[in-house]
Amino acid sequence: MAFYRQLGTIPPKRHTQHRAPSGDLYYEELMGEEGFSSDSALLYHRTIPSAVVDATVWELPDQSTTPNHPLKPRHLKLHDLFPGDLPLTTDVVTGRRLILGNADVRISYVVAQQDSPLYRNSVGDEIVYLESGDAVVETVFGPITAREGDYVLIPRATTHRWLPKGTKALRAYAIEANSHIVPPKRYLSRFGQLLEHAPYCERDLHGPGELMLAEGSDVEVLVKHRGSRGIVGTRFVYADHPFDVVGWDxxxxxxxxxxxxxxxITGR
Structure with missing residues (x-):
């Protein structure tokens, strides 16, 4: 759930020509939920966003789980997973350790100080909770500044990367859904507005405030997606940098x- 937003330059009507001052056409990309039958965003790129140069296998970290049967209480000592200087060489994407999972959601933990590669989860939405530390999350929609206590929602298929800031390691829980992450229906009006009794409202949601216009060619993006043996990864190389969006809404x-x-509900 999010409210309508617009950033950068867009044409007056959808699916019409949008040209640069030079006369060159911008390339339209539609990111939608449930195909084209639910919420969506239109992004306008300077270059073709689907121009793939190469594709190879990205071997994901171990995705296996152990059934908790018979049911036993578990004490997960997550801080012991990243001892000593290990966070110095770990990033938020490739360094995740899967701790819990089922058919609907997977929860990982990571302690990182390295910048992550460009990454896209094509399986479902992600929410990353920052236990401690600060970061900038660069996305195709623009950057978001994240701080301790933030829940950062990344919609499915959003190309992004994590850049930890400061000298303090970033400690984060990554919650990866197999579909979309939305507020409970009891918090929403039938048109999608957060109601008066909801514990937060649209004013509390902080999205990108500016665009990112990066240059580059043969840019590598790690993509997590479904495969014949479950969740797998592909390492795509794109002809141009995906952060070339001039506007979206x-x-x-x-x-x-x-x-x-x-x-x-009781207030402050």
């Missing part, structure tokens, strides 16, 4: 919500 985009802004 719609209801699908990344945003952050800080836990300090999540308030009970």
């Amino acid at each position: 719609g209801y699908v985009y990344p945003w952050a919500l800080n836990i300090a802004d999540f308030e009970p």
